[in-house]
Amino acid sequence: MKKTPMTVTGAEKLKVELHRLKTVERPRIIRAIAEARSHGDLSENAEYHAAKEQQGFVEGRIADLDLKLATAQVIDPLTVNANGRVVFGATLNLIDEQSSEEVTYQIVGDYEADIASGMISISSPIARALIGKELGDVVEVQVPGGVRSYEILAIRYI
Structure with a gap:
């Protein structure tokens, strides 16, 4: 299973x-x-x-x-040794480079995702693009509205 x-x-x-x-x-x-x-x-x-x-x-x-x-x-995100990389459970502060809007997301499982609460699914395009990245990295994500660029401002494991 x-x-x-x-x-x-x-x-x-x-x-x-x-x-x-x-x-x-x-x-x-x-x-x-x-x-x-x-x-x-x-x-x-x-x-x-x-x-x-x-x-x-x-x-x-x-x-x-x-x-x-x-x-x-x-x-448990607190027990993951991620060495400053984005991993499952990480909470991220990102800046949308097109709108200059700062957003906070936590990467969670499919069953607990709730975009209104800032919880994005590990299966989402944004999370898949962010996994493995580090502080300061810029990622481009193909979303339904086009390509979005996000810079990673902070990574927390809470």
């Missing part, structure tokens, strides 16, 4: 969500199904059908999270 890189923080978030689904949501839905069943005829019972639909969603999400955690290769 292929291992997928994930930060410690990302793995912890998935574990918290999985725990909530198993200990809060699943029992709540089971109670809702039991309550709806007590009302009699299930064929026309909207509450029953809604609860069963929720149950399907929650069970699917639990299975998805179980698989993601089972195949995760959890990497």
Whole structure:
């Protein structure tokens, strides 16, 4: 089975969500199904059908999270000996040379990427272009809007 890189923080978030689904949501839905069943005829019972639909969603999400955690290769950026290079888990301050806008990104696993929070996937074109680079390097990245150039201003392993 292929291992997928994930930060410690990302793995912890998935574990918290999985725990909530198993200990809060699943029992709540089971109670809702039991309550709806007590009302009699299930064929026309909207509450029953809604609860069963929720149950399907929650069970699917639990299975998805179980698989993601089972195949995760959890990497702690604090323990990586990167010798000043950009690696998985690194947090970077970059300057977009076209707009002079400074951006901060952390390179994370596919499951934890959230561009609005500054977390880019290891599979993204920007991350792939940055991996292995050092402080002061300029990288050109082909993005949907064209070619962008970024200079690496800072590399942190947090």
